[in-house]
Amino acid sequence: MDSLTQNIALKFTRANFVPEKITNRDYYHRDNLVQIKSPTTTINHPLTTKPTRNTRVFSPISLSKKAAGPGAGEEPELKKIRIRDPVSSTDMASHDPIIKEERIAGISSAIRIIPDFPKPGIMFQDITTLLLDTKAFKDTIDLFVERYRDKKIDVVAGIEARGFIFGPPIALAIGAKFVPMRKPKKLPGEVISEEYSLEYGTDKIEMHVGAVQAGERALVVDDLIATGGTLTAAIRLLERVGVEVVECACLIELPELKGRDRLGDKPLFVLVSST
Numbered sequence: 001m002d003s004l005t006q007n008i009a010l011k012f013t014r015a016n017f018v019p020e021k022i023t024n025r026d027y028y029h030r031d032n033l034v035q036i037k038s039p040t041t042t043i044n045h046p047l048t049t050k051p052t053r054n055t056r057v058f059s060p061i062s063l064s065k066k067a068a069g070p071g072a073g074e075e076p077e078l079k080k081i082r083i084r085d086p087v088s089s090t091d092m093a094s095h096d097p098i099i100k101e102e103r104i105a106g107i108s109s110a111i112r113i114i115p116d117f118p119k120p121g122i123m124f125q126d127i128t129t130l131l132l133d134t135k136a137f138k139d140t141i142d143l144f145v146e147r148y149r150d151k152k153i154d155v156v157a158g159i160e161a162r163g164f165i166f167g168p169p170i171a172l173a174i175g176a177k178f179v180p181m182r183k184p185k186k187l188p189g190e191v192i193s194e195e196y197s198l199e200y201g202t203d204k205i206e207m208h209v210g211a212v213q214a215g216e217r218a219l220v221v222d223d224l225i226a227t228g229g230t231l232t233a234a235i236r237l238l239e240r241v242g243v244e245v246v247e248c249a250c251l252i253e254l255p256e257l258k259g260r261d262r263l264g265d266k267p268l269f270v271l272v273s274s275t
């Protein structure tokens with residue numbers, strides 16, 4: 001590190017680290033730190049930081065070779081690497097349980113409950129108010145993305161209708177394809193379908209043939225789990241064609257309806273439990 005860089009090196013804490021405000025940045029690994037250089041500052045951050053697409057990295061091995069060799073003391077040559085996700089303040093927040101709790105509290109309070117809709121006795125969980133709250137909506141997507149971005153998910157399967165709101169941004173952020181699971185007679189191509197039981201009668205969901213391949217890893221996304229009938233049908237549909245359903249993710253669970261039990265061993269991740 002040259003003396004100018006050394007002079008402006010900055011010690012920092014998570015609280016005062018605001019990655020978005022650093023421009024023209026270079027990142028590289030030095031021992032157990034990532035060093036972020038801008039024209040005016042250099043920040044050393046623990047390696048938990050995610051580098052960006054423009055990150056240039058050298059390994060501690062090439063560093064120590066350089067230190068012992070003829071070019072010792074000089075800045076090593078930086079090489080470009082391919083990085084999936086940009087650094088954001090969310091990456092910092094994702095490791096902080098208090099910030100996580102605060103985000104979940106904000107999400108929970110942004111969901112409106114409408115009694116007796118669509119029929120008497122139902123406490124309807126209305127997520128449209130959450131969509132009006134840009135922070136709560138973004139926090140919702142971020143929390144799912146934080147959980148799934150390193151889980152090698154190939155497919156996000158979203159259930160009509162409200163799974164179509166949350167599924168696509170998650171899929172885009174984790175680099176997975178999005179597959180809609182629709183109500184009957186909505187999809188134009190050849191479909192496979194799965195029937196499931198409701199409180200009274202039955203319903204069906206459908207998926208396009210060829211949308212998924214055997215061996216792919218899927219995440220099933222919906223806004224809410226009540227009796228678990230819809231998610232169970234979605235899992236069956238995917239498993240019938242050889243897809244591995246890694247987990248189901250919902251914004252809201254109504255635990256009194258015991259939908260989780262109906263999923264058996266299949267993991268279910270929810271942000272908010274509503275009684």
Ligand SMILES: O=P(O)(O)OC[C@H]1O[C@H](OP(=O)(O)OP(=O)(O)O)[C@H](O)[C@@H]1O
Nearest residue numbers: 160161162222224225226227228229230
């Ligand atoms: O766990 P379950 O008992 O199966 O219920 C959960 C499902 O019910 C709701 O959808 P709904 O069937 O009301 O359809 P919509 O999203 O098209 O309104 C909800 O969005 C889930 O998809």
Ligand SMILES: Nc1ncnc2[nH]cnc12
Nearest residue numbers: 122123124125126224226
């Ligand atoms: N209480 C509820 N609120 C919103 N969607 C639902 N789907 C099933 N039960 C629901």
